[in-house]
Amino acid sequence: MAGTRLVRRARRQLFLAMVLANLTGVAIVVSCIAWVLPGDEIRDWRTVVVVNAILGGIYLVLVVPVGVIWGEGWLRSGRRWLQEGREPTDAEVTAVLRAPMRLFIVHATLWFAAALLFSILNGILEIELLARVAFTVALGGLTTSAFTYLIAERITRPLAKAALAVHTVQRPRLPGVTTRTMIGWALGTGVPLVGLIITAIFALADPNGATRTKLAVSVIVLGSMALVAGAWVAVLGARAVAEPIVSLRRAIRDLGEGDLSARVEVSDGSVLGLLQAGFNDMAAGIEERERLRDLYQRQVGLEIGGDALARGAELGGACRDVAVLFVDVVGSTRLAVDRPPEEVVDVLNRFFTVVIDEVHEHGGWVNKFQGDATLAVFGAPDELDHAADRALATARSLAHRLPLEVAEVEAGIGVAYGQAVAGNIGDERRFEFTVIGDPVNEAARLTELAKRRDPKVLASCDAVEAAGPQEASAWIEVGAEELRGRTRPTRLAVPGPA
Numbered sequence: 304m305a306g307t308r309l310v311r312r313a314r315r316q317l318f319l320a321m322v323l324a325n326l327t328g329v330a331i332v333v334s335c336i337a338w339v340l341p342g343d344e345i346r347d348w349r350t351v352v353v354v355n356a357i358l359g360g361i362y363l364v365l366v367v368p369v370g371v372i373w374g375e376g377w378l379r380s381g382r383r384w385l386q387e388g389r390e391p392t393d394a395e396v397t398a399v400l401r402a403p404m405r406l407f408i409v410h411a412t413l414w415f416a417a418a419l420l421f422s423i424l425n426g427i428l429e430i431e432l433l434a435r436v437a438f439t440v441a442l443g444g445l446t447t448s449a450f451t452y453l454i455a456e457r458i459t460r461p462l463a464k465a466a467l468a469v470h471t472v473q474r475p476r477l478p479g480v481t482t483r484t485m486i487g488w489a490l491g492t493g494v495p496l497v498g499l500i501i502t503a504i505f506a507l508a509d510p511n512g513a514t515r516t517k518l519a520v521s522v523i524v525l526g527s528m529a530l531v532a533g534a535w536v537a538v539l540g541a542r543a544v545a546e547p548i549v550s551l552r553r554a555i556r557d558l559g560e561g562d563l564s565a566r567v568e569v570s571d572g573s574v575l576g577l578l579q580a581g582f583n584d585m586a587a588g589i590e591e592r593e594r595l596r597d598l599y600q601r602q603v604g605l606e607i608g609g610d611a612l613a614r615g616a617e618l619g620g621a622c623r624d625v626a627v628l629f630v631d632v633v634g635s636t637r638l639a640v641d642r643p644p645e646e647v648v649d650v651l652n653r654f655f656t657v658v659i660d661e662v663h664e665h666g667g668w669v670n671k672f673q674g675d676a677t678l679a680v681f682g683a684p685d686e687l688d689h690a691a692d693r694a695l696a697t698a699r700s701l702a703h704r705l706p707l708e709v710a711e712v713e714a715g716i717g718v719a720y721g722q723a724v725a726g727n728i729g730d731e732r733r734f735e736f737t738v739i740g741d742p743v744n745e746a747a748r749l750t751e752l753a754k755r756r757d758p759k760v761l762a763s764c765d766a767v768e769a770a771g772p773q774e775a776s777a778w779i780e781v782g783a784e785e786l787r788g789r790t791r792p793t794r795l796a797v798p799g800p801a
Contacts, residue, residue, distance in 0.1 A: 313458055313459055313461065313462055316458045317406075317455060317458050317459070320451075320454045320455070320458060321406070321410075321451060321455075324410075324447050324450045324451050324454065325410070325447055325451075327447070327450075328414070328443050328444065328446065328447030328450075329443075332439050332440050332443035358420070358421065358424055362417060362420065369413075373409050396467065399459065399462050399463055400463055400576075402455065402459050402462075403451075403452050403453075403455035403456040403459060404452065406451055406452065406455045407448050407449070407451055407452035407455075410444070410447060410448040410451045411444060411445065411448040413444075414440065414441070414443070414444020414445070414447060414448060415441060415444060417440055417444065418436070418437055418440035418441040418444060419437075421436050421440055422434075422436040422437035422440065438501050442497060442501075450535075453543065456543055457542075457543065464568050464569065467568075467569035467576060467580070488537070544575065547567075547575040547576070547578075547579055548575070550567045550568065550579075551567050551578065551579055551582055553567075554566060554567040554582060554586070555582070558586055558589070563586070563589060563590040563593055564590065565586055566583050566586060566587075567579050567582055567583060569583065621724070621725060621726060622722055622723070622724055623682055623683045623686065623722070623723060623724075623725050623738075624682060624690070624720075624721070624722055624769075625680050625681060625682035625683050625690060625720070625721070625722075625723050625725065625738060625740075625742060626680070626681040626682060626690040626691045626693065626694035626695075626718065626719070626720045626742070626766055626769070627678070627679070627680055627681075627694070627718070627719050627720070627723070627738070627742040627743050627745075627746040628662070628667065628678075628679040628680075628681070628694045628697055628698055628716070628717070628718050628746060629676065629677070629678055629679075629716070629717045629718075629719075629743075629746040629747050629749070629750040630658055630676060630677045630679070630701060630714050630715070630716050630750065631675065631676035631677075631714060631715050631747075631750045631751075631754070632651075632654065632675040632676070632712050632713070632714050633712065633713040633714060633715060633754045633759070634712070634713070638650070638675075638711075638712060650709065650711050650712060651675055653708065653709050654675075654705070654709045654712060654714070655672065655677065657701065657704050657705055657708055657709060658677045658679070658701060659677075661697045661700045661701050661704065662677075662679045662697055664697075664700075665681070665693040665694075665696055665697045665700075666681065666687055666693050667679045667680060667681040667687075667693060667694065667697060668680050668681070668683065668684070670736075670737060670738055671735075671737065676750075678738075678743070678746075679694075679697070680725070680738050681693045681694045681697075683723070683725035683738055684725055684736065689770070689771060690720075690769075691720045691766050691767075691769035691770040691774075692770045692771050692773075692774040694718050694720070694766065695718055695762055695766060695767065695770055695774050695777070695778065696774060698716045698718045698760050698762060698798075699760070699777065699798050701714075701716055701760075702716060702758055702759070702760045702798060713754075713759060714759065715750040715751065715752075715753035715754035715759045715760075715761075716750060716753055716759060716760045716761070717745075717746045717747065717748070717749025717750035717751075717752070717753055717760075717761050717762070718746060718749065718760075718761070718762035718763065718766050719741075719742040719743075719745035719746040719749060719762070719763045719765070719766055720742055720763060720765050720766035720769045721740065721741050721742040721745070721765060722740060722741075722742070723738045723739060723740025723741070723742050723743060724738070724739050724740055725737075725738045744788065744789075745763060745786065745789070745793065748786035748787055748788065748789070748793075749761040749762070749763065749786070749793070749795075751787070752784065752786065752795075756797075758797060758798065760797060760798055761795050761796070761797060762778060762795070762796045762797075763793055763794065763795070763796070764780055764793075764794035764795065764796050765794075766796075767780075767796045776799075777798060777799055778796040778797065778798060778799060779796060779797055779798075779799045780794060780795070780796050781795050781796065781797050782794070782795055783795060
């Protein structure tokens with residue numbers, strides 16, 4: 304199970320890291336007591352070493368299990384959900400995020416207990432050792448605990464990512480950037496500097512014990528610790544802050560380049576984690592808005608979609624000279640009766656694909672689909688040069704392509720030209736952009752008439768006369784007819800021989 308493997312790996316890495324950190328801390332403390340802090344020579348050095356070794360062994364045997372059980376008790380609540388393969392609760396997410404801080408508390412507590420115990424014991428053996436052991440063990444414990452916190456934060460980051468991936472936090476659960484920086488400085492650099500100050504105090508208190516050599520050794524060792532430990536703590540602290548920011552910067556770059564699926568793993572329980580989660584929420588909102596924008600523009604047309612987004616919900620329109628093309632399937636009722644619904648949809652989709660291809664190819668705009676009919680406009684919403692030429696050329700192309708590519712159906716095609724109103728029609732709560740006027744009605748009537756003719760394409764002579772000489776020469780006038788709902792005859796034209 305992936306969750307169980309993740310927990311085992313984190314436990315194994317934490318154990319090794321804690322052992323190494325504490326062994327390093329012990330080595331530093333022993334070195335400082337023995338060679339760094341100035342003072343009189345220990346009279347019975349052998350007895351001191353033996354007693355401390357015995358007490359140290361007893362302390363490790365008794366206290367280490369307590370620390371392990373204490374730390375494990377805190378960590379167990381934060382990993383149980385992974386082992387059980389379920390979503391974490393809010394308390395379990397908090398336990399995962401605060402695991403490094405709790406390990407810091409465990410180590411700091413044990414080290415301060417050791418400082419108290421060993422300083423009292425060594426004070427009994429040699430009173431001069433009381434202050435040296437107390438200060439050294441306490442400061443060494445702080446540095447070790449700082450290492451423990453930073454290393455544990457890095458090791459438990461995969462657990463934090465897994466928890467925050469399914470359960471985001473609403474408020475910071477860890478110290479912020481400023482607090483982390485100050486803690487890193489205080490424990491990595493401040494502690495060795497305090498050691499230098501204490502060394503100076505010991506030297507002033509006992510001038511005879513503070514030889515030039517001892518002071519030089521003390522300054523060199525503590526200065527080296529400040530450089531090495533301070534640099535290491537600063538690096539760990541800086542990486543803990545920088546890595547979430549770097550991942551966020553990359554995600555911002557990807558989002559800016561158009562990758563709407565760009566997300567960042569939330570890996571931190573501080574304000575950085577809230578920033579990561581906030582970016583993900585923002586990116587999801589942008590992706591949803593772009594998806595809605597794309598869907599809207601597909602429904603109303605790219606031109607109208609962009610124009611509507613720029614114009615807003617303003618009702619009304621403007622008069623335009625437009626060419627209108629109307630295409631309607633012949634015998635659509637019979638088509639729906641004779642064929643299963645899936646086949647009808649497939650035929651109509653192929654039919655509309657050809658229509659849309661040709662309309663867009665010639666610069667027109669598909670205003671709407673009316674069942675199995677299509678209304679296309681040339682010259683609205685934006686003015687278009689040679690609108691009549693484009694509409695007539697589209698009609699001829701459709702008359703050629705539709706019988707070849709959608710042989711299952713026939714379609715009547717009508718083209719009209721004239722002045723119409725193009726704009727938002729309806730109410731502010733629900734409206735659509737459309738074209739209203741005589742050319743629209745005339746194109747629809749021409750389509751009905753074209754269904755009964757061969758070829759099934761008719762255009763008004765007004766549209767042909769509005770076109771340029773080249774396109775007009777491709778049409779032939781075939782008489783006039785009074786269309787339904789009109790008071791005067793309409794002169795008709797059909798495409799001439801190819």
